[in-house]
Amino acid sequence: MQASNQQNTAQDDQVSWWFKLLARGLGTIGGLVAMVMGIMRCLTFTPLCLVAGILELLAGFMVVVLEAPCCCPFLDFIDKIGKFSENRPYWQKGALYVGSGIVPILLCFSTTTVLGCALVFGTGVLYGMMALGKKASREEMLAKATGSDVEMNAGLIEHEQVGLHVPDSPAK
Known part of the structure; x- marks a missing residue:
């Protein structure tokens, strides 16, 4: 556990405060947009698009929970998840966000899935850039x-x- 804390502090020293704030802000806004677009995508008769809408909704909720746990104060376990998320290396968050942003688009390529997942994917790209370092x-x-x-x-x-x-x- 101590090794991951040392790695996390080493990462924090390399990334400027505004870039971290940009990634968290884009993640929060992107997660909210993905949830709204996921609900809109679920209004379909195509089974794959319905699954894509549900996955988009889940991806948006996951990003909001990991990036802005203050948006969900009604759930008691969110604080533990938020603290766990802060201790993760940047590359793990980036890979999770990029993966969860691509899957719904691959299942059902439409305007709502692309708009909803693009910001989640962009957050993953920002975390990937943060993992690369200065x-x-x-x-x-x-x-x-x-x-x-x-x-x-x-x-x-x-x-x-x-x-x-x-x-x-x-x-x-």
């Missing part, structure tokens, strides 16, 4: 780029010395 500094990227150029030029010089030099094109 981008390297400009100096680190330049050092890496110049280091790879030196290796590439050294390889070209070796090939030229061996005799693998391609002759120039004929003059026009």
Whole structure:
């Protein structure tokens, strides 16, 4: 348990506060939109679309419970789920949200499923970006780029010395 807390604090140091707030806000709004669209999708005669609507409704509820447990104060167990969710690594939340956003779309491709699941999917993408971590500094990227150029030029010089030099094109 302590290892996961250390990993969670290491993740928190890499992600800015506004990006975390953006992910939570998009998750909350996306979950509410997915629930409304899921209810609308359930008004159908097609069995697969009915299942897709139910899954969309469940995905929206899951995202709201995990991202904004304050929206469900009438359920006693929500606080435990919210605390459990906060201790999860970002990649696990991202994979869960992306997966739950894709399945209803694959079952029934319609406007309501795409609109409802797009925000849940987008929340998963944001959590995936948070799991990747911060981008390297400009100096680190330049050092890496110049280091790879030196290796590439050294390889070209070796090939030229061996005799693998391609002759120039004929003059026009």
